[in-house]
Amino acid sequence: MRGWLSPIAIITAATAAYFGGPFLRFAAVYILGWSLAVFGAWLLLRYGLVNFGIGASYALGAYAAGLMYRYLHTADLAVHLLAAVGAAGAWGALNGAVGIKTRGIYYSLLSLSLSMVLYGVLVKFYTVTGGSDGLYMPDPRLLGVRIGTAGLLALAALLAAAWAALGEVFGRSYAGHVAAGIKINELRTSALGADVGRHILISSVLASIAAGLGGLIVGYSTSHVSPDFAYWVTSGKMVVGGLIASFLPWTWGFVASAALYQAVELYSLQFAYPELVVGGLLLAILAAWRLYYRR
Amino acid sequence: MAGFAISFLISFYVFFLNILMTSLGMAFTYGVTRILNLAQGTFFVLGGYLASVFAWQIGLAFGIAAAAAASLAFGPLFYLYVKALGRTELEQLFATYALLLIGEGLFKLVFGNGDYTTASLADGLGSVEVLGQQVPYSYLWGGAVAAALLALMYLLLARTRAGLYMRAVRDDAEMASALGINVREVGLSASALGILITAASGAASSMWQAFTLGLSGQILVYAFASLVVGGIGDLLGVVAASAVISAVRTAAVFLYPQLELVAIYLVVIAVLLTRPSGLFARHARLA
Amino acid sequence: MSLRKSFGGVKAVDGVSMDVEEGERLAVVGPNGSGKTTLINLLSGLLKPDSGDIYFKGIRVTNKPLHARVKLGIARSFQLPSLYQGLTVRQNAAIAVSALRGFSLRPVDEEDVRDALERFGLWEKRDLPVGSLSEGEKKILDIALAVVARPKVLLLDEPTSSVAEENKFELMEFVVGRLKGVSLVIVEHDLDIVEAFADRVAVMHSGRITAVVPPGEVRRMAV
Numbered sequence: 001m002r003g004w005l006s007p008i009a010i011i012t013a014a015t016a017a018y019f020g021g022p023f024l025r026f027a028a029v030y031i032l033g034w035s036l037a038v039f040g041a042w043l044l045l046r047y048g049l050v051n052f053g054i055g056a057s058y059a060l061g062a063y064a065a066g067l068m069y070r071y072l073h074t075a076d077l078a079v080h081l082l083a084a085v086g087a088a089g090a091w092g093a094l095n096g097a098v099g100i101k102t103r104g105i106y107y108s109l110l111s112l113s114l115s116m117v118l119y120g121v122l123v124k125f126y127t128v129t130g131g132s133d134g135l136y137m138p139d140p141r142l143l144g145v146r147i148g149t150a151g152l153l154a155l156a157a158l159l160a161a162a163w164a165a166l167g168e169v170f171g172r173s174y175a176g177h178v179a180a181g182i183k184i185n186e187l188r189t190s191a192l193g194a195d196v197g198r199h200i201l202i203s204s205v206l207a208s209i210a211a212g213l214g215g216l217i218v219g220y221s222t223s224h225v226s227p228d229f230a231y232w233v234t235s236g237k238m239v240v241g242g243l244i245a246s247f248l249p250w251t252w253g254f255v256a257s258a259a260l261y262q263a264v265e266l267y268s269l270q271f272a273y274p275e276l277v278v279g280g281l282l283l284a285i286l287a288a289w290r291l292y293y294r295r
Numbered sequence: 296m297a298g299f300a301i302s303f304l305i306s307f308y309v310f311f312l313n314i315l316m317t318s319l320g321m322a323f324t325y326g327v328t329r330i331l332n333l334a335q336g337t338f339f340v341l342g343g344y345l346a347s348v349f350a351w352q353i354g355l356a357f358g359i360a361a362a363a364a365a366s367l368a369f370g371p372l373f374y375l376y377v378k379a380l381g382r383t384e385l386e387q388l389f390a391t392y393a394l395l396l397i398g399e400g401l402f403k404l405v406f407g408n409g410d411y412t413t414a415s416l417a418d419g420l421g422s423v424e425v426l427g428q429q430v431p432y433s434y435l436w437g438g439a440v441a442a443a444l445l446a447l448m449y450l451l452l453a454r455t456r457a458g459l460y461m462r463a464v465r466d467d468a469e470m471a472s473a474l475g476i477n478v479r480e481v482g483l484s485a486s487a488l489g490i491l492i493t494a495a496s497g498a499a500s501s502m503w504q505a506f507t508l509g510l511s512g513q514i515l516v517y518a519f520a521s522l523v524v525g526g527i528g529d530l531l532g533v534v535a536a537s538a539v540i541s542a543v544r545t546a547a548v549f550l551y552p553q554l555e556l557v558a559i560y561l562v563v564i565a566v567l568l569t570r571p572s573g574l575f576a577r578h579a580r581l582a
Numbered sequence: 583m584s585l586r587k588s589f590g591g592v593k594a595v596d597g598v599s600m601d602v603e604e605g606e607r608l609a610v611v612g613p614n615g616s617g618k619t620t621l622i623n624l625l626s627g628l629l630k631p632d633s634g635d636i637y638f639k640g641i642r643v644t645n646k647p648l649h650a651r652v653k654l655g656i657a658r659s660f661q662l663p664s665l666y667q668g669l670t671v672r673q674n675a676a677i678a679v680s681a682l683r684g685f686s687l688r689p690v691d692e693e694d695v696r697d698a699l700e701r702f703g704l705w706e707k708r709d710l711p712v713g714s715l716s717e718g719e720k721k722i723l724d725i726a727l728a729v730v731a732r733p734k735v736l737l738l739d740e741p742t743s744s745v746a747e748e749n750k751f752e753l754m755e756f757v758v759g760r761l762k763g764v765s766l767v768i769v770e771h772d773l774d775i776v777e778a779f780a781d782r783v784a785v786m787h788s789g790r791i792t793a794v795v796p797p798g799e800v801r802r803m804a805v
Contacts (some may be wrong), residue, residue, distance in 0.1 A: 050388065098564075105331055109523040110567045111517070113560035120557030125487040172689045175682035180673070181666060188664045191626065193652035193683035193731050201684045233512060236333075236392065243389050276400025282393040286380050293382075 006168055006251040007161035013255075014157035018150060025149050026221060027262070032156035033217030034241075037260030040207035040214070041235075041252050045062040046061050046176070047200060048183035050108045051234045053095065053115030054211050059122065059229035061212025062219030066135035067128075075138040077147060077155075080216060083263030088212020089205050091118075096204025100197040103186070112232050122227040123275065134226030137219040156217045160255055163210055168251045211238070237261065240282065247289045301428040303549055309503055310548060311541035312441050315534060316496025317514050318521035322533045323448070324489030325522065326465045328482045329384070330377050333391040336514035337398035338373075338490045342366055342497025343506035344402065347411035350501070355416045358497040359440075366494030370487030378482070395511060403508055410505040417502035433502035438498040444492050448530060451488075461485055520559055524566045526573020536574060587620055587631050595620045597790035603736060606796050607766040609776040611800060612786030618769045619661065621786070622737045625767065626658040628652045638735070653682070653762070655734035661743060661769075663720035665712040671723060672708035678727040694730075699761055702726040718745050718753050725757055732737070734767040742775055754779050776800055 010032075017028035017234035037058045044051045064083035068074050088225050095111055116264035122129045129135065139146045147155065170176045178199050181189035190196050219225040228234060264281050321335040342362050350358030365526045376394070381387030419431035424430075452458035463471040472478045497506075517540070525536030540559055547558035566574055587595040595617045602608050610618050623629040625636060626726040627648040635644045643651055666674050672695060679694045680686075691729060702722050705717065715723065721741060741757065742750040754775055758766070770776050776783055776797060783800045785793045 003733035008469045045385065094762075098568060102567055105519075106523055106567055106572060109519055109563060112519075113563040113567075116516075116560045117557055117564070120554070120560070124553050124557070149549075166687075169687050169689075174680035174683040174686040174688060174690055177673075177677045177690055178317070178683075178685075181681060184666045184668065185664060187628075188660070189677065189681055190648045191584070191628070191652065191658055191660075191664075192678045192681035192727060193649050193657075195649045195684070199685055202458065232473040232516065240389065240392055242387055246385070262725070273404050275396040276404065279396030279398075279400055281378075282396065286386065286389055286393065290380055290382075291388075 004165075006164040006169060009252055010161045010164055010255055011157050014153055014160075022149075025153055027266075029149070029153050029221040030157045030218055031259045031262050032153075032160045032255065033214045033221060034238075034262060035255040036163060036214030036217065037161055037211040037238045038214075038241035038245055038258045038261075039167065039254045040209075040211035041238045043167075043170075043203055043207040043210070045239075045242050045246050046170075046179040046183065047203060049099070049103075049200070050105075050239055051095070051111045051207070052108045052232055053111035053113070053240060054207065054238050055232065055235035056095075056115035056230045057088045057091050057208035058119045058215035058218075058234065059225065060084070060091050060233060061119065061215035062137065062225035062229060063087070063122070063129065063135065063215075064135050064212070065140075065216055065219065066130075068132075069138045072144045075141045077140040077142045080140055081213070084212045084216040085209050088208045091212075092205035092208025093201065095208065096201040098209035099204060100200055100222050101247075107173070112235070115230050115235060116232060119227050119230040119232075122230060126291055129227075132227055134224055134228075137225055139223075140220060152217070152220055156221075159217065161214055164252050164255070166206075167254070175202075179203070190232050202242065243284060247285075275287070298426070298428055301426050301430070303545060305428070305430060305434065306548065307541050307545040308438070310495070310544060311537055312437050313500050313504065313514070313520050314517045314541055315537035316441055316444065316500070317493055317518040318525070318533050318537060319445070319448070319530065320489040320491075320493030320496070320527065321518045322522050322530075323492065324486050324488075327461050327485035328374065328377075329392070329468070330374075330381075330387050330486075331384070332373075332377075333388065334373075334394040334398055334511070335493060335518055336367060336511035337395055338366065338493045339497035339500075339518075340402065340506055340511045340515050341369070342494030343504060343510075344406050344411050344499040345494075346498035346501040347413050347506060350413045350416055353412055355420075355502075358413065359495075359501070360560040362498035363491060363495035364479075365367070366498075367487060367491050369494070370490035371483045373490060374483050374486035378479075395515075399508065399511060402511075408508060410507050411501070412503075414503060431503070435572070437499045437502055441496065443532070444495060445530065448488070452530075457481075457484060488489070488527045517559070520563050521556060524563060524574055526570070532574065539574075585680065587624055587629060593679070595624060598634075598789070598791050599784075600784060600791060602765050602767060604734075605763050605765055607650075607768065607779060607781045608802075609768045609780035609783045609797070610786055611770060611776055611783060612771070616786040617744070617789040618786055619739060620789075622658060622739050622767070622769055626737050628658075649681075652731050652733070655732075656737070657728040657731045657735075658737035659721075659728050659739060659741065661739040663724040663746045665716075665720060665723060665727075667713060668711065670709050670711055671699065671704055671715070674712055674723060674727060675704075675708075678730040682731055682792045685723035698726055701729070718749050721745060721753065722757065729761070729764075733764060733767055735767065736761060738766060738768045738770075740769055742770065742772055744751060750775060751778070773800060 014028055017024045039053060041054045061084035064087040065080035068080060068083050095114055099107050099110060118157060123132050178189060178194045182196055186196055215229055216227050241257045241261045245253040248256055264278055268277035304451050317335060317339050321332060324330060324332055345362035345365055346359045349361045377390050380390040420432040422429040422431040452462060460476050460481045463476055464478055468478055519534045521533060521540055527531035540562060543558050543562050544555060547555045598621060612618055624631050627646060635642055638654055638656060666677060675695045675698045676690050679698060680690055696705060699708055704723055704726060742753055745753055750772060758779055780797045783795050783797050784791045
């Protein structure tokens with residue numbers, strides 16, 4: 001039962017952040033949104049799949065809403081959510097369907113390439129997508145009312161809590177056990193009756209939707225989406241977040257890992273050599289994990 | 296028309312050299328140690344920085360050689376670093392990603408924000424006229440270095456005992472270990488060699504390439520693409536894949552520059568969809 | 583119906599025709615390289631034949647993938663026990679139970695896991711990592727995982743290899759005793775085992791079945 005505390009912990013942390021002032025509110029929305037993309041990377045890592053293109057889903061979620069606003073002049077949250085889920089879900093199905101053919105680093109590079117093609121399209125077709133400047137993201141409205149910062153924080157917290165609950169269910173489920181089987185020995189799992197392609201396809205769609213919703217939230221929080229959302233370095237950071245999450249024993253690990261990564265990145269910016277700080281801290285995390293594991 | 300063809304060929308050739316030498320080193324390290332090194336581009340850039348610094352002190356050829364020699368120490372260190380921190384493939388990925396960031400930070404600390412290159416020294420080598428186009432000798436020297444490294448690797452793999460061990464470990468590490476091969480030693484030497492090749496090619500390419508922050512990541516993606524398109528099998532696969540990727544990229548640059556990046560990825564996608572383990576993959580073993 | 587499969591120029595299985603009756607135990611014997619394991623791989627769906635067809639209860643399964651055949655009732659064990667290293671016996675069984683359920687988010691039914699392990703006497707060992715099991719226990723667990731699917735035909739690839747000589751007989755007795763009514767195709771080197779447990783014996787040589795004989799005559803046939 002302890003696992004079910006995860007969604008509650010997320011909501012509690014978000015509520016605390018709300019009373020912590022405007023910066024904490026902004027940071028909480030950003031981190032919760034980004035954590036959904038980390039969830040996507042984490043879910044695929046459960047199958048042993050390192051997706052270096054998860055940023056494409058993240059970008060699509062935000063662009064779906066940005067394009068809705070630009071061309072249909074709608075800032076309606078429900079429409080945006082549907083568009084984000086639809087676009088990211090379709091992308092996940094595409095990535096899953098082609099990804100099934102490849103494994104290991106081939107899968108990683110295939111997903112990276114797919115995301116970079118999207119990146120190229122977003123930059124290139126600037127008359128439609130706004131090019132490298134990106135698009136403006138409106139304040140979303142629910143039933144015609146602006147949801148504001150509080151509403152956005154609540155939305156982010158609810159979404160993160162919902163995905164944490166899904167993660168909890170997944171961990172105990174038949175599907176979660178098949179994922180573990182595929183990660184360790186795919187052939188054997190298939191010989192036991194699992195349709196590996198189907199499992200990977202469904203999880204790709206779920207992972208992509210999570211990342212898409214994350215992109216939507218982050219886009220709202222900064223009022224802006226750019227092709228950088230789809231750049232492979234963005235995906236790389238999410239994979240690192242997912243890896244940290246997979247070291248953590250809790251279902252809300254993806255939020256903790258996202259908070260940690262973003263905090264470290266923010267903290268590092270005050271130094272002349274931020275990469276050194278982030279790299280060094282990642283190293284420290286890995287070393288600590290290895291020490292813990294040896295015991 | 297001839298001028299166009301020559302400048303196309305030169306552009307193709309230079310990019311081919313860059314991508315070949317990074318991916319060759321990466322393929323070598325990955326093939327034997329199964330460590331996917333996200334910091335491979337970092338060693339290429341390191342070679343370029345060091346060569347640029349040394350060349351002004353001790354001359355171009357010695358500078359490049361000194362940079363390559365200095366990088367020899369990094370291979371074993373890299374292997375020990377990854378093996379100490381990463382037991383699983385995912386942990387190793389994490390460790391090399393941290394290394395990529397640390398490398399980038401250190402470059403900024405040591406070399407600052409400027410461009411580093413030996414291009415002005417290399418200009419002193421002069422150039423040769425081919426069909427009315429000036430082709431710098433530095434490009435030819437770069438090609439000679441690449442060919443020499445390639446020949447060295449081939450001889451090592453095909454003709455020496457150490458090479459035999461490396462091939463054995465590449466094909467089946469468990470079996471090699473059961474036959475009494477010290478997999479760790481082989482891994483150490485393969486990493487040393489892979490990183491030496493990468494750094495040496497970085498050093499040589501400083502004759503036409505400016506080294507600056509952020510290059511490690513760009514180089515990495517090209518090397519990654521060539522590695523995967525070639526299929527992790529033999530040297531020839533990587534050579535052919537580098538040629539294919541360079542040809543497509545150069546064609547895109549000449550015909551439709553905005554598509555430069557996308558074109559390479561489309562090639563990768565097309566190859567992986569038709570040949571999921573690369574163009575030149577060996578037979579996959581079952582179970 | 584005659585099955586063929588080549589690797590490069592090597593004909594691993596070269597025109598095999600055979601039937602397995604319901605509840606029958608068919609042993610396949612032959613020297614190394616005679617195509618026994620390739621035959622198992624063809625029947626289980628790990629490999630696709632170059633020509634020929636495979637029927638199961640009147641259904642053509644030649645082009646059905648591994649997992650689809652399992653659901654129809656064809657399961658297999660592996661020569662080298664193919665367990666999930668690093669996990670416990672219980673977790674291994676949980677994966678086998680889950681593999682039959684499609685993408686389901688319902689929690690794993692612990693009763694099914696328990697049944698799977700109890701049937702082969704492994705419930706007591708449930709919390710041990712599979713690496714710490716004896717060779718014989720690994721073999722039994724490997725078969726136990728395959729049996730979770732309640733197969734009609736079970737393909738056993740060298741069930742007693744890597745098990746100590748004195749334990750082979752006991753192991754087979756134990757396994758076969760728990761597989762009443764299941765058709766078995768047993769690839770086996772040990773002729774004592776074949777004589778004791780098979781109903782019929784197919785002798786393979788160079789990718790062909792050269793004879794199908796009663797177990798008593800196998801020593802005369804196989805050299």
